[in-house]
Amino acid sequence: MSFKNMTITPGWEKYMTKEYVDLVERGPYGKQKKVSEMGSFKEVLEEHPMCAGCAMTLFIRLTMVGLPNPEHTILIGTAGCGRLALTQTSIPFIYGNYGDTNAVASGLKRGLEVRFKDQAKDVVVMAGDGGLADIGFSAVMHSWFRKERFTTIMLDNEVYGNTGGQESGMTERGALLKMAPKGKLFDKMDMIGLAQTSGVAYIARLTPTNPTRVASVVRKAVMIAREVGPTFIQAYTSCNIEYAIPTPKVLDDAREIESKRYGFMEIISDEAKAYLESIDTSKKAKK
Amino acid sequence: MYLVAHIDQAICSETACRLCTQYCPEANTILYDNAAKTAFVAVDRCKGCEICVGICDDLAKHHAIKMIMITDLKDTFELSKEGFRPESWTGKHP
Ligand SMILES: Cc1ncc(C[n+]2csc(CCOP(=O)(O)OP(=O)(O)O)c2C)c(N)n1
Ligand code: SF4
Ligand code: SF4
Ligand code: SF4
Numbered sequence: 001m002s003f004k005n006m007t008i009t010p011g012w013e014k015y016m017t018k019e020y021v022d023l024v025e026r027g028p029y030g031k032q033k034k035v036s037e038m039g040s041f042k043e044v045l046e047e048h049p050m051c052a053g054c055a056m057t058l059f060i061r062l063t064m065v066g067l068p069n070p071e072h073t074i075l076i077g078t079a080g081c082g083r084l085a086l087t088q089t090s091i092p093f094i095y096g097n098y099g100d101t102n103a104v105a106s107g108l109k110r111g112l113e114v115r116f117k118d119q120a121k122d123v124v125v126m127a128g129d130g131g132l133a134d135i136g137f138s139a140v141m142h143s144w145f146r147k148e149r150f151t152t153i154m155l156d157n158e159v160y161g162n163t164g165g166q167e168s169g170m171t172e173r174g175a176l177l178k179m180a181p182k183g184k185l186f187d188k189m190d191m192i193g194l195a196q197t198s199g200v201a202y203i204a205r206l207t208p209t210n211p212t213r214v215a216s217v218v219r220k221a222v223m224i225a226r227e228v229g230p231t232f233i234q235a236y237t238s239c240n241i242e243y244a245i246p247t248p249k250v251l252d253d254a255r256e257i258e259s260k261r262y263g264f265m266e267i268i269s270d271e272a273k274a275y276l277e278s279i280d281t282s283k284k285a286k287k
Numbered sequence: 288m289y290l291v292a293h294i295d296q297a298i299c300s301e302t303a304c305r306l307c308t309q310y311c312p313e314a315n316t317i318l319y320d321n322a323a324k325t326a327f328v329a330v331d332r333c334k335g336c337e338i339c340v341g342i343c344d345d346l347a348k349h350h351a352i353k354m355i356m357i358t359d360l361k362d363t364f365e366l367s368k369e370g371f372r373p374e375s376w377t378g379k380h381p
Contacts, residue, residue, distance in 0.1 A: 018367075018370035018371075019370075019371075021370070022370055022371035022372070026371055026372075026373070035309050036305060036309075038305070038308045038309050038319075039305065039308030039315075039317055039318050039319030039326060040318075040319050040321055040373060042315065042371045043314040043315050045314035045315075046314065047313075047314075047332060050312075051334075052312075052334035052335055052336040053312060053334070053336030053337070053338055054312060055312070057312040057313065058310065058311075058312035058338075061312060061313070061314050062309075064314075211309040211310065212309075247336035247337055247338065248336070248337035248338060248340065248341050249341075250336070250338060251310065251338060251341060251342070252341070
């Protein structure tokens, strides 16, 4: 897509839905919106059926604000809760089969680089811990080994939320779930370590407790994936249903887990760091 | 009948803190009127999770948000009816 493709042919405004007109006229296009402006611009995310108070919903909402160029972005997801919201954005969404998101993203990104030589197109995979660490594990790892230039965001609610509470590789040892009634017997997978071993250019781990940080991490990850190599964000996005967290306590839980075992962490390669510095310097020079 | 978030605009407008707009999980649900310097809720989008109440009470420490039965609200703002038109807000919304 591009913003030009979205604009309404003069005279046709009255036939378009309010939401569409608002998006074109008051959406986040042309200039990166700040988290502090939320509530004053039309967001790319619409209404959707994810549960009330779901931390994953909040994280997705903030991710959309962080995207440096939503009009030139394609999202890839799969079965799991997140796609219930991702499909309700004004960003093209590809529903990969459960397990093949990173294979689809690899081919798509390569194709876009051939087709649009003068315009960077960003590809962002957003899927659950089950989708990426279990069933999609092989495709994720191989996309990293091949240094494919797109961003992978794991919505880590530490459970298969959409199918009623099975344990995933990312569930903590001992966690009691509907479908893990004796508690999980194995450790949480170290996806951050695996990303590091496979040479991912930028890795971040975080929770949604700091909205500005979420948007800034997403922006960095997408920019680095454009020029340097694969990027990975692992986000704690609790499932309040399967972990029985009362919704008013969802952010208290995120803060607690963050301080215990999910602290903010960034691992960035020298090349990626130099690239970020170069875009910051060219931005300052323009001013 | 169900509860939705309601913002006391007299309290909110003294602060211009905007924190709840960033923490509500739902998009364009807590809106911000720059002219009147207050946040307000699009009730048709509020899922009643109460996250904003904790943000305003504990993080912002302003205590401007309460959960109210939707039937007890006299005037309501619905985004699906009004559209996203900040130029028309200017203190007129409930
Ligand atoms: C190949 C395949 N196997 C199983 C499923 C059924 N399925 C749908 S969603 C889901 C679990 C999703 O868990 P996760 O990826 O962690 O996302 P969450 O719902 O927790 O966000 C499963 C197993 C499927 N759609 N396709
Ligand atoms: S089931 Fe869990 S992860 Fe899925 S939308 Fe509901 S609270 Fe969120
Ligand atoms: S957190 Fe409270 S004071 Fe701050 S903008 Fe929201 S309602 Fe107003
Ligand atoms: S109750 Fe939840 S959905 Fe409603 S405005 Fe507050 S944070 Fe948003």
